[in-house]
Amino acid sequence: MSKGFKSTYLRLLNGAAPAQADYWAARELIDNGYAHGHYQVSKSHLAYGQITALVGFAPTMKGRLYADELAEQQRKRTLRYRLGQAAFGLLSFGTGWVFGVFSQVAANLLTKHLGG
Helix, strand or coil, X not given: CCCCHHHHHHXXXXXXXXXXXXXXXXXXXXXXXXXXXXXXECCCXXXXXXEEEEEEEEECHHHHHHHHHHHHHHHHCCHHHHHHHHHXXXXXXXXXXXXXXXXXXXXXXXXXXXXX
C-alpha cells in the first residue's frame, strides 16, 4: 500500500480508470463494497497474489459517499482551511473581548448617569 492511499482511493472512486499500479487499491475497494468489478489474481510462482486483470470497475453508492468523506478529510488538511479556522477563532475571541469591554463601559456610564 502506498503512502497516499487515500488519494488513490479518491481518484478511483471519482471515476479514473485504474492503471495496473492501482490494482491493489481497486481490489481493496471492491472487497470492501466501495466498488463493483472483478479481478483475476495470479497463481504463478513469481507473481503469486498479484492482480493480473481487472474488469468492470465502478464505484458503488457507498463508494461515492466514501469519496466525499475522503475529499472532506483532504480539504481539512489544507493550509487554507487551517488558516480560515484560526482566523475564525481569533475573530470570535476579538468580538467577545470587544463586547466585554463595551458592556463594561456601558455599565459604568449607566451607573454614573443614574447617580450610583
